[in-house]
Amino acid sequence: MNDHSQGTSPRCYALVPCAGSGSRAGLPQPKQYASIAGRSVVAHTLAALDRVERLAATLVVLAPDDDQFQDAAPGFCGARAWVARCGGDTRAATVSSGLAELQRRGARPGDWVLVHDAARCLLRAIWVDRLIDACLDDAVGGLLALPVADTLKQAGLAGEVGDRVAATIDRSAKWAAQTPQMFRLGALREALAVAGAAVTDEASAIEALGQAPRLVRGEFENFKLTFPGDFALAARLLATREDAA
Secondary structure, eight states: OOGGGTTOOOOEEEEEEEOOOOGGGOOSSOGGGOEETTEEHHHHHHHHHHTOTTEEEEEEEEOTTOOSHHHHOTTOOSTTEEEEOOOOSSHHHHHHHHHHHHHHTTOOTTSEEEEOOTTOTTOOHHHHHHHHHHHTTOSSEEEEEEEOOSOEEEEOOTTSSSOOEEEEEOOTTOEEEEEEEEEEHHHHHHHHHHHOTTOSSHHHHHHHTTOOOEEEEOOTTOOOOOSHHHHHHHHHHHHTOSOOO
């Protein structure tokens, strides 16, 4: 029987995988350490999570040889600010190691873990609270996501000359996954162990177990900084924000 069914209220933890290189961003350093609007990408992300009062702690999972995080996020400190240098070669490996670390620090299998991309630095606390409100009593958990608005095109086979459309894909009922993605710690550990390193998000691993995560409406601003132009857009949006709620 899980902890949450024994009369103990489940706690919520954030887990931020921060061990990637971000090679597609075309930057000389990992993208989470790039500076925009006066601080690093990851510092913006962690400041938003710190404003979520229902989070018992936020665990940042770094590569074992990381030597940049401390300088990039000097404000990340206190009883709710946890760091572990146990990241792996893939996102799934890093998240799995982070889940094990949370359990070593006292998290229970029935507690909720909200996995959030370090590079989604425009996050707002009110969006995280929206996800928690929607999933706290859910049997499975869920994720922030946006219905796909654009027409979707399928590219031709790799190796063809130029980029050509092979097909137009029906966009109805299609959603673009965002983070945080919120699942119970024990269930997510099991799902990632079964799914292996190929999964690109936590919801995919949960789906592979035959479960259906809840889709919770996100916001356009909660995009992941991936390509060079994303950083300029994020800087403009951060500069025009009236508050950080």
